[in-house]
Amino acid sequence: MKQKISQQLWRRAQETFPGGVNSPVRAFRSVGGNPLFIASGKGSYTKDADGNRHLDFLSSWGPLILGHAPTKVVKATEKALRDGSTFGTTTERELALGEFILSHLPFLGKIRFVNSGTEAVMTALRLARGVTGREKIIKFEGCYHGHSDALLARAGSGLLTLSGNIADSSSPGVPESIVQNTLVLPLDDAATFDEAIKKYGDSIAAVIIEPVPANAGLLLQRRAFIDYIVAAARANKSLVIFDEVISGFRLTLGGYAGRENLNPDLITYGKIIGGGLPVGAIAGEASLMNRLSPEGPVYQAGTLSGNPLAMAAGLATLKILAARKGEAYVRLKNIAAYLKKSFAAEVAPLFTARDWQIELVQEESLFWFSFQKSGEPTVVRSVTAIEAFSAAIYARIFHELLERGVYMAPSAYEVGFLNTTLRRRDIDFFIQALRKTIKNLPTRIREFS
Numbered sequence: 001m002k003q004k005i006s007q008q009l010w011r012r013a014q015e016t017f018p019g020g021v022n023s024p025v026r027a028f029r030s031v032g033g034n035p036l037f038i039a040s041g042k043g044s045y046t047k048d049a050d051g052n053r054h055l056d057f058l059s060s061w062g063p064l065i066l067g068h069a070p071t072k073v074v075k076a077t078e079k080a081l082r083d084g085s086t087f088g089t090t091t092e093r094e095l096a097l098g099e100f101i102l103s104h105l106p107f108l109g110k111i112r113f114v115n116s117g118t119e120a121v122m123t124a125l126r127l128a129r130g131v132t133g134r135e136k137i138i139k140f141e142g143c144y145h146g147h148s149d150a151l152l153a154r155a156g157s158g159l160l161t162l163s164g165n166i167a168d169s170s171s172p173g174v175p176e177s178i179v180q181n182t183l184v185l186p187l188d189d190a191a192t193f194d195e196a197i198k199k200y201g202d203s204i205a206a207v208i209i210e211p212v213p214a215n216a217g218l219l220l221q222r223r224a225f226i227d228y229i230v231a232a233a234r235a236n237k238s239l240v241i242f243d244e245v246i247s248g249f250r251l252t253l254g255g256y257a258g259r260e261n262l263n264p265d266l267i268t269y270g271k272i273i274g275g276g277l278p279v280g281a282i283a284g285e286a287s288l289m290n291r292l293s294p295e296g297p298v299y300q301a302g303t304l305s306g307n308p309l310a311m312a313a314g315l316a317t318l319k320i321l322a323a324r325k326g327e328a329y330v331r332l333k334n335i336a337a338y339l340k341k342s343f344a345a346e347v348a349p350l351f352t353a354r355d356w357q358i359e360l361v362q363e364e365s366l367f368w369f370s371f372q373k374s375g376e377p378t379v380v381r382s383v384t385a386i387e388a389f390s391a392a393i394y395a396r397i398f399h400e401l402l403e404r405g406v407y408m409a410p411s412a413y414e415v416g417f418l419n420t421t422l423r424r425r426d427i428d429f430f431i432q433a434l435r436k437t438i439k440n441l442p443t444r445i446r447e448f449s
Ligand SMILES: Cc1ncc(COP(=O)(O)O)c(C=O)c1O
Pocket: 061, 115, 116, 117, 118, 119, 121, 144, 145, 146, 147, 157, 210, 215, 243, 244, 245, 246, 270, 271, 280
């Protein structure tokens, strides 16, 4: 793979940005090596500055459910740009996206657009605290909810990738006085949750969870656990917040809440609803949302909130997802099933002579490689159950796949995203690249370092 131009750009980037990047995991620190500079993308493929083509499962960390540069989304965004990129007033475009979302997700009463998932969660917490008059929140170990102070406690995503240890997964600069109001509990553990509610009940404003935790691997939760915490939080008069920044509009149009017919008090969205442009949203029952300013006292604002370009890209994306009774989701389901079948038939048998193996964990169009000791496959539901050797094996796999034309997230803890433009031949290409990769790797865990 040619890398001359990417290397030159990377040298310049390090002079310009801290660590060469504007978001930490992009720096390849946990897998080693230097990042490629992506120049363009179409459908499932990207092209980098040196002209290398990659099958892209990073998918910009989730927004690109329709692949890169979908024609209708590009056209709608171009039109919005020609009409003027921002006005600082409410526009028909943001109304159109808001109405579209509320009409398709009837369990939501009102929505407010912000500029990122981080902002959405930050606002949801402020709203929960403002409404309940309580200070503490409960979050779960390994769940990532953006980089606002209160949530940088035993968090997943880049924090976990860089520290490699959930216990250190926080950040200097976050005052103790702030995180002491964040109770971090293990996933899949109703008893510990119960104890926390008993001990701190009347000071807990909200319980926030990624219902499909996808920032510390893919830690699929039992429905019974989700039901338990929802019911216990409700009984305690704490608000329930589902962070669906990843799962929203990805599992189904209605995300996890819609699919499981659950009704959290607030849901945060991001990624897909901006069609690849910066966006986030908080939504919930109208009377609760009306506590936000200017209707209510809980302050929240944003110069570029509801930005016309992001609204146009988001609406064009969601219209495609909703068209023909959600045919896009059927396509995603089929391609996910094909990946599962191909992996089982062609990759799983390669592990017979090894002391390690990969479990392919999937939830609709999300997938993750869970590394396990051979013959000991377990369902990993909490971050502490992830094997410590995963990062070393993943780093090798990541680079071998990259050389063979497959772009995965540069972290053992991040998931892969499928998109609607993938065809069986793309999955076949992936599976063959994976087979060659695995055959090239040591058979013993201790040989990875
Ligand atoms: C579940 C979840 N919540 C919140 C965020 C923060 O979103 P953003 O990066 O847009 O601020 C992320 C980002 O990956 C996320 O996965």
